Amino acid sequence: MTSNSDSNKKTPDEIPSAATTETNNAKDTSADLENSAADAEPAYIPYSAETAKSKPNWLWVLPLLLVTLLIGLFAGRMWGEKQPEDNELTTERSVTPQMGTATGVTEVEKEVSQKPVLTVETVTPTQSSVTKDLTADGTISPETTSTVSGKVNGVAIDRVLVREGDQVKKGQVLAIFDTDAMQQQLIQAKAELAEAESSYELAKRDADRVLPLLEINAISQQEADRYVATANQASASVAASRARLNNQNLNMQNAKVTAPVSGVISEKSANVGSVPGPEPLFTIIEEGKLEWQAQVDPNKVGEINVGTPVEVSLPNNKSVMGKVSRISPTAEDGSRQITIYASLARNPNARAGMYQRGTFKLGSDAKSTIPVSAVVTQDGYDYVMQVKAVKNENRETIYRVSRVKVKLGERQGDRVVLLEPIPGEANIVRQGGSFLSDGDVVTIADTNTPAKAE
Known part of the structure; x- marks a missing residue:
């Protein structure tokens, strides 16, 4: 078993x-x-x-x-x-490799250990007196003009003594007509007057001689009346001849075309040898005074008054000052704009016919402004780099920038109006913001340092 x-x-x-x-x-x-x-x-x-x-x-x-x-x-x-967002950036962030990377090693990024990328100066918005302006476009035109025409007919111009742009005084000779024919007509008129006066003297003596004979009935009343009528006709002939002579003298005077006012010749149509018609020979801007005629929106006319200062731009970065002299009571047909007239100070760079932009000075207001150099324009928007103090993992204060979008107004020299306040502490980078990115750590180089983080 x-x-x-x-x-x-x-x-x-x-x-x-x-x-x-x-x-x-x-x-x-x-x-x-x-x-x-x-x-x-x-x-x-x-x-x-x-x-x-x-x-x-x-x-x-x-x-x-x-x-x-x-x-x-x-x-x-x-x-x-x-x-939650860790504003103080005191934690470590593990970066897990994406699928497809060559290694599986975990990369750790310590944001708090970033070194400053730039040393910057900071500024804060300040209240500045900002001029309140209203801009418009308009034409520079003569304030008052005078036209000069020839006073003789059928006579050619012999001499022209001025050109466009010349300064002239009242009574100054501008042009002279040909006086040769006038001289002959004047001589003839004088001869006719002398003949008429001689005839009158003879007729008057005859009448004076026969009138006493009428009293003694030596002649008839009819014969005496004939002598008196002859004397009266001779007197009328003298008056007519004297009038023709005066007219010829006046033509001789009118042969000289003179300026009716002092000013500047703006237009000239007179030419030597031409026989002018009724059109003006010259146009004069009285005293050389110009005005700026601007078209303004009816909704903005209420801000403008007679006496409002105006600055009109001129070529070569020049300008001329003026004041509103009058405001049109009606709107222009078609455009529905109101015409504002501003008298301009005399300026050699201002010319009638110029189409220039002008500015109505409406006063000033206190507004928040920042340096133009602090503005960073990207993708069609305006930004500033705001600086804030934060604590790192060692409880040390560091300064970090953040990009803040801003809305800007008109520019005043090297400053620009800030239409909306910057949220939080308004310490911004003065210049060089375009070299910074959102979240960069910077070093402050001035005394305008943001408050330390608690």
Whole structure:
């Protein structure tokens, strides 16, 4: 009995393990399935317990993995949204490599350890007296003009003594007509007058001689009246001849064209040899005075009054000052604009006919301004670089810049109006902001230092 028992016993090496048995069974099953698949038509593997054991089913794991992945992504998103912004930047941020990177090493970025990228000066907005202006476009025109025409007809111009732009005085000779024909007419008029006066003297003596004879009835009344009528006709002829002579003298005077007022010759149509018609020979700007005629929106006319100062721009970066002299009571047809007239000071650079831009000086207001150099323009918007003091991980104060969008108004020299206040502490970089990025650490180089972070 003992021998049989011992003979039936097997050593551990001879006893096959369960895993080995299962593996062998799986191999046998796979071989059978392959043989069956080769013989069967169509290929079909009947389900059996042995088949289920021989082929592990991992499909039930996929939904579980998918659900786990979605839960992880959602939890990570919610965690990221709940994290507050750390203004003092005192924590370390782990940067996980994206899929596809060559290494799996985690990169750690310490923002608090950033070194200053630039040394800057800071300024704060200040209240400045800002001039309140209203700009408009208009034409420079003569304030008052006088036209000069010839007073003789049918006579050619002999000499022209002035040109456009010349300064003239009242009574100054501007042009002279040809007087040769006038001289002959004057001589003839004088001769006719002398003849008429002689005839009159003779007729008068005859009448004076016969009138006493009428008293003694030596002649008839009819004959005496004839002598008196002859004398009267001779007197009338003298008056007519004298009038013609005066007219010729006047023509001689009018042969000289003179300036009726003092001013500047703005137009000239007189030319030597021409026989002028009724059109003016010269146009004179009285006293050389010019005015600026501007078209202004009716909604803004209420801000302008007679006497409001005006500055009109001129070529070569020059300008001329003036004052509003009158305001048109009606709007222009078509444009519906109101014409404002401003008298200008005399300036050699101002010319009639110029179309120039002018500015109505409406007073001044106190407004917040910043240096133009502090403005950084990017993508069509204006920004300033605001400097704030924060604590690093060692509780040390550092200065960090943030880009702040601003709304600007008119420019006043090297400063510009700030239409809306800058939120928070208004310490901004004076210049060089274009070299900085949002979040950069800087060093302050002046005494206008932002308050230290607590």
